[in-house]
Amino acid sequence: MPIIHVIHPDGSTREIDAAEGTSLMQVITSAGEAGIVAECGGSAMCATCHVYVDESWVDRLAAPLANELEMLECTATERTSCSRLSCQIRISTALDGLRVRLPERQQ
Numbered sequence: 001m002p003i004i005h006v007i008h009p010d011g012s013t014r015e016i017d018a019a020e021g022t023s024l025m026q027v028i029t030s031a032g033e034a035g036i037v038a039e040c041g042g043s044a045m046c047a048t049c050h051v052y053v054d055e056s057w058v059d060r061l062a063a064p065l066a067n068e069l070e071m072l073e074c075t076a077t078e079r080t081s082c083s084r085l086s087c088q089i090r091i092s093t094a095l096d097g098l099r100v101r102l103p104e105r106q107q
């Protein structure tokens with residue numbers, strides 16, 4: 001099972017087992033981690049599941065679709081080249097070791 005490293009704004013890190021086929025948003029919220037709101041439930045319509053993907057992983061993820069890119073304009077904290085919507089990242093074995101940082105806030 002892929003392991004995902006989630007880094008909180010205070011620097012604390014949690015390693016989470018991630019089921020293949022689920023979204024990164026589901027992995028983080030199901031693990032009981034604070035920091036993801038996911039108001040729209042994963043439909044790429046709220047931007048409250050924003051994460052910063054570790055730079056070394058950005059090019060290893062499937063590229064964001066147009067609706068994700070559009071919604072990334074609405075993040076509560078600064079959008080960077082590492083910004084993604086966690087609901088649009090599908091977990092696979094290729095993502096074992098993925099590191100993502102949670103923003104200070106989602107709203």
Ligand code: FES
Pocket residue numbers: 025037038039040041042043044045046047048049071085086087088
């Ligand atoms: S959960 Fe709403 S955009 Fe990801």
